[in-house]
Amino acid sequence: MDEIIHKLVRRFKTNDPFVIAKGLNIIIRHAEFNEGTRGFYYRRLRRRFIVIDNGLSEEWQRVVCAHELGHDRLHSGLSQFWIDEHTFFNTGKYERQANLFAVKLLTHSTEQELGETEEAYLLRCGVPKQLHNLKM
Structure with a gap:
């Protein structure tokens, strides 16, 4: 996973998931969803x-884009919905991997400052508190 992220950032000279997705010819769309669904990734006709x-904040849209980009890079061929943990759906291994991919991508180009807490660092990188429990 780290190597995939490193190559993407080097190739596109950014860790912005929207720029990377565009560079990979992934079409970004926005829609209104029911509560619990923030985004999804799918393939259709190649x-x-x-x-x-x-309805999400810019910060959350960036996180969701990074998460779905994780599905594209890590789980090609699968269309995974990102469902909040408060629903009856099992988030499962693929969702945890995509969450970790998102956190690693969003923090890739930013170093933790001396004396800075991990929470402050993750917030500075645009990672919401709900994802701070992931093991990096």
């Missing part, structure tokens, strides 16, 4: 799509 809930 085209790849990331659909993001348009």
Whole structure:
């Protein structure tokens, strides 16, 4: 996973998931979803799509884009919905991997400052508190 992220950042000279997705010819769409769904990734006729809930903050849209980009890079061929843990769906291994991919991508180009707590560092990188429990 780390090597995949490193190559993406080096190739596109950014860790911005929207720029990377565009560079990979992944089409980004926005739609209104029911509570609990923030976005999803799917393939159709050899085209790849990331659909993001348009009611989310910019920070969360960035996180969801990074998460769905993780599905594209790590789980090609699968269309995974990102469902909040408060639903009856099992988030499972693929969701945890995509979450970790998102956190690693968003923190890739930013170093933790001396004396900075991990929580402050992750918040500075745009990682919401809900994802701070992931083991990096």
